[in-house]
Amino acid sequence: MELVHPAPARTVAGDDLLDLYPWPDQGRWVRAMMVTALDGAAAGRDGLSGSISSSADREVFDAVRRLADAVLVGAGTLRAEEYGPMRASDEHTERRTAAGQAPAPRLAVVSGSLDLPWELPVWADSTLTPLVLTGPEAADDALATAREHAEVVALPDLEPATLLSALTDRGLRRIVCEGGPSLLEKVVAADLLDEADITLSPVFAGTATTPRTDGPDEVARLDLVHLLTAEGFVMARYTRPGSR
Numbered sequence: 001m002e003l004v005h006p007a008p009a010r011t012v013a014g015d016d017l018l019d020l021y022p023w024p025d026q027g028r029w030v031r032a033m034m035v036t037a038l039d040g041a042a043a044g045r046d047g048l049s050g051s052i053s054s055s056a057d058r059e060v061f062d063a064v065r066r067l068a069d070a071v072l073v074g075a076g077t078l079r080a081e082e083y084g085p086m087r088a089s090d091e092h093t094e095r096r097t098a099a100g101q102a103p104a105p106r107l108a109v110v111s112g113s114l115d116l117p118w119e120l121p122v123w124a125d126s127t128l129t130p131l132v133l134t135g136p137e138a139a140d141d142a143l144a145t146a147r148e149h150a151e152v153v154a155l156p157d158l159e160p161a162t163l164l165s166a167l168t169d170r171g172l173r174r175i176v177c178e179g180g181p182s183l184l185e186k187v188v189a190a191d192l193l194d195e196a197d198i199t200l201s202p203v204f205a206g207t208a209t210t211p212r213t214d215g216p217d218e219v220a221r222l223d224l225v226h227l228l229t230a231e232g233f234v235m236a237r238y239t240r241p242g243s244r
Ligand SMILES: NC(=O)c1ccc[n+]([C@@H]2O[C@H](COP(=O)([O-])OP(=O)(O)OC[C@H]3O[C@@H](n4cnc5c(N)ncnc54)[C@H](OP(=O)(O)O)[C@@H]3O)[C@@H](O)[C@H]2O)c1
Pocket: 033, 034, 035, 036, 041, 042, 043, 047, 048, 049, 073, 074, 075, 076, 077, 078, 080, 081, 110, 111, 112, 113, 114, 115, 158, 159, 160, 178, 179, 180, 181, 182, 183, 184, 186, 209, 210, 211
């Protein structure tokens, strides 16, 4: 992978990616990690983001997750992407525990309906039991099922501020929101996003499988921090203006 901005360009190797995607020492930090096609598609024709991704994009994705406390996703993403168990390698676990962190990131899924893929191994085989953040409309039988698989956090509403407070209340302050577009848009509209790590994929994929969103009331602008490129993909890091 080549770092092309800021100049001078250089090759990125080993742990460089961890340095390029740092977490602040204190306080809550919410970063988005998403891949987008040239036409704005968030997924390929199969409805999966993997089909517009690449090995370089996945390297960044893994680096961004590596020292996160929580991986926050909407139910739509979990239903589509069928996440695997949330674990860390021995090396990364060591690094995390040395830094006073839990051994692996904790998955946090936002779902009002609790209509979730309970058959996935992500529930039982993750290092830390996943959280399910739900609201007041969840039915009793759905809550009972959810509690068999996850730690259920029943919230008064599913506004982004409420969701993020539920995570920080549990000591989860380094938060990577992996989408999908619906959840991310709400976080942006609430002005709660600190960083956007966006990969531009060199394909037109068609937006038939990409969820339509209303868009925030106002355009939300971020500052460009760096650009990496490999395999024709561009991996950009943006942060909230004035945050660095
Ligand atoms: N390109 C990428 O990097 C990327 C990343 C992630 C996902 N994706 C793709 O995006 C698609 C899924 O995205 P999506 O936008 O449909 O789903 P999403 O944002 O992952 O999840 C939306 C769901 O979250 C729950 N929810 C509850 N409260 C919410 C709130 N306040 N804000 C938002 N969601 C709330 C609802 O679940 P209930 O219905 O259970 O109540 C809602 O249906 C898939 O095709 C996936 O492959 C792409």
